[in-house]
Amino acid sequence: MTALLSFRDVWVEYGDKIVLERVNLSVEAGAFVSIVGPSGAGKSTFLRLVLGQEAPTRGVIDLDGAPLRAEPGRDRGVVFQRYSVFPHLNAVENVLFGLECEGAALTGRLWGPKRRTARERAVAMLEAVGLGAALDVFPAQLSGGMQQRLAIAQALIMRPRVLLLDEPFGALDPGVRLDMHGLITDLWREHSLTILMVTHDIKEAFKLGDRVLALDKRRHDPHAPHRYGSTAVYDFPLENKARG
Amino acid sequence: MRRLLNIRPKGASRFILGTAPLIVLALLYLLASTAQHALNPNEKILPTIGAMVDQVRIMAVQVDPQTGSIPLWQDTFASLRRLGLGLSIATASALILGLAVGLLPLARAGLGPLIAAVAVVPPIAVLPILFITFGLGETAKIVLIVIGVTPFMVRDLAGHIAAIPEEQIVKGQTLGASTWQIALRVALPQAMPRLLESLRLSLGPAWVFLISAEAIASDVGLGYRVFLVRRYLAMDIILPYVAWIALLAVAFDLILLTISRRAYPWAHPGRSR
Incomplete structure (x- = not known):
């Protein structure tokens, strides 16, 4: 297995506050990594690093063997807890968005046969996430779970190298959350995705991931708690997960 | 007993509640006008409905032999042309500037302070400068409307765009945009409804700037006419004109909505x- 994503001695500091220190890890293609940790342990910062919303203060992050650009790009798809879909576009248009940006640099819109082909792909993707009956519906009229399904379809259609999930099921009802667990596991196997998921739900982390990373501070100075940052304190590979 | 704030009028009762103050106001005016005319048949401040109808006929139907056109329509056309041009320029610039300032930190850093500075200048105080620079013609009046409403619209739109959740902007980038x-x-599609909303809110100030400019230097226009006939205490013309202006304003608001x-x-x- 080759490392798809690797962190080498990564530090993140804000002024004299250290958030992440000495993070060294690598993620293989096809892995489903759950990231857990207490509030303030740098889970969000970790995700922002991978997304490219932030650059490390020190250290290197490689994606596919090349240094990661500190800017979000189409090699990394994302689903946030909220606000992941565009409220002014209906379900199909939301999924079409990426394809249209790819196909029409100037207008950001496809027409004619190109649009029909792209639309067919978008519809197929929506059917795969169980939204085949809600093609023309705006996000505001979709339930929370359906909005997350839409956000997943929107990200997956661009075939990202890594799919980042930021507390994706945190705002959902328990029943809906179970359905979503089934959906994401199926998608992971079918599309052989590489997934990084941040969650605060430890059961969810162990249920879904084939590897669980716990971020926390290894050292603690009671007089200056901000001087020590978090790193991966536990790294559990879960061998019993059947991989597709 | 239900709390006052939980009582919601619906249907007919809501309609009656809404129209009652208007009817009461009209009745009060009629009473006052009739009483004044009983005391003094030459009363000018509270003209009777009949007198106003006569004046409307003169202003809105009869051709003025001196100018060869019907005054009310001539005034309305001139004013709406100024208002339309001014608001179109303001809306177009607000859209471009608002998008740039709201979306691009570079533009925000460069243009933000300038727009904030322009926004605090009272537009009417700039009117003399406009008359000196652009003369007393149409340009100064249109520019006054533009200067008066654009900074508000730009700031409103930029604020709205800057408030689009960061998640959406990041998501767009991860989709390759x-x-x-x-x-x-x-940004643009989410800006449009807000732009229309802020245009609706700007209609009021735009009318104020238009009528001020027309009152000071003009030879045609609704504001010009109102201030002209004020010299003769011609309330029987002023009141219908004000009602007409109000009607136009309400119509534009409804159209935009x-x-x-x-x-x-x-x-x-x-x-x-």
Whole structure:
């Protein structure tokens, strides 16, 4: 297995506050990594690093063997807890968005046969996430779970190298959350995705991931708690997960 | 007993509640006008309905032999042309500047302070400068409207765009969108309903600037006419003109609201059918 994503001695500091220190890890293609940790342990910062919303203060992050650009790009798809879909576009248009940006640099819109082909792909993707009956519906009229399904379809259609999930099921009802667990596991196997998921739900982390990373501070100075940052304190590979 | 704030009028009762103050106001005016005319048949401050109807006939139907046109329509056309041009220029610049300032930190750093500085200058105080620079013609009046409403619209729109959740902007980038594509397909569509809303709010100030400019230097226009006949205490002309201006303002407001609801149904949740 080759490392798809690797962190080498990564530090993140804000002024004299250290958030992440000495993070060294690598993620293989096809892995489903759950990231857990207490509030303030740098889970969000970790995700922002991978997304490219932030650059490390020190250290290197490689994606596919090349240094990661500190800017979000189409090699990394994302689903946030909220606000992941565009409220002014209906379900199909939301999924079409990426394809249209790819196909029409100037207008950001496809027409004619190109649009029909792209639309067919978008519809197929929506059917795969169980939204085949809600093609023309705006996000505001979709339930929370359906909005997350839409956000997943929107990200997956661009075939990202890594799919980042930021507390994706945190705002959902328990029943809906179970359905979503089934959906994401199926998608992971079918599309052989590489997934990084941040969650605060430890059961969810162990249920879904084939590897669980716990971020926390290894050292603690009671007089200056901000001087020590978090790193991966536990790294559990879960061998019993059947991989597709 | 239900709390006052939980009593919601519906249907007919709501309609009656809404029209009652208008009817009461009209009745009060009629009473006052009749009483004054009983005391003094030459009363000018509270003209009778009959006198106003006569004047409306003169202003809105008869051709003025001196100018060869009907005054009310000539005034309305001139004023609406100024208002339309001024608001079109203001809306177009607000859209471009608001998008740039709201979306691009570079533009915000460069233009933000300038726009904030221009916004605090009272536009009417600039009017003399405009008359000196552009002369007493149409340009100065249109520029006054533009200067008067653009800074508000730019700031309103920029604030709205800056408040688009960061998640959406990041998501757009992870889907491969460029700055231009995000501006065009994420920010612009979400800006449009807000732009129409801020245009509706700007109609009031725009009328104020228009009528001020017309009152000071003009030879045609609704504001010009009102201030001209003021010299003769011609309340029987002023009142119908003011009512006409109010009617136009309400009509524009409704038209803009309808456009927004039709074109951007997602921006009016609960109203969509």
